[in-house]
Amino acid sequence: MNPIDGLVPDWRALPGAPAPGTELCQLADVPADNGLERRFGPAGSGFSVVLFRAGESVCAFVNRCPHAGIALNFGDDVFCLFDSDGQRDVICPHHSALFRLPEGVCHEGPCRDDRLTPVPLAVEAGVVRIAPAR
Ligand code: FES
Helix, strand or coil: CCCCCCCCCCCCCCCCCCCCCCCEEEECCCCCCCEEEEEEECCCEEEEEEEEECCCCCEEEECCCCCCCCCCEEEEEEEEEEEEEEEEECCCCCCCEEECCCCCCCCCCCCCEEEEEEECEEECCCCCECCCCC
16 A cells, blocks of 8 residues: 555545546657646536656646645746755745655645645656556
């Protein structure tokens, strides 16, 4: 069992969540200095996942801040990343919570110790997918 199972919402239970194994993008599509959003379902009420670079790999989260449930982007595919002392954070644009990547844990801000909801990935031959069901 994943050690964070039961501590954060299950992405699969959210409205519009795509099926495990769904292709999200090419690995090369994930920018080094920004996030990449992918949306599923109806605009405004569907499912949004954001991918970030984490060194040579990528991580993904439901695009929703646990503080007030608002998306993490400032605009289409505009996310604010902050690098310091070899660590990378994504900053929520609403109340400035800092989430450490690749874990997605808030270490400063109004939802300290809360987590972004992780979406497990599988990368094969340069293609990034939501991890297949186990
Ligand atoms: S909605 Fe993200 S810090 Fe408040």
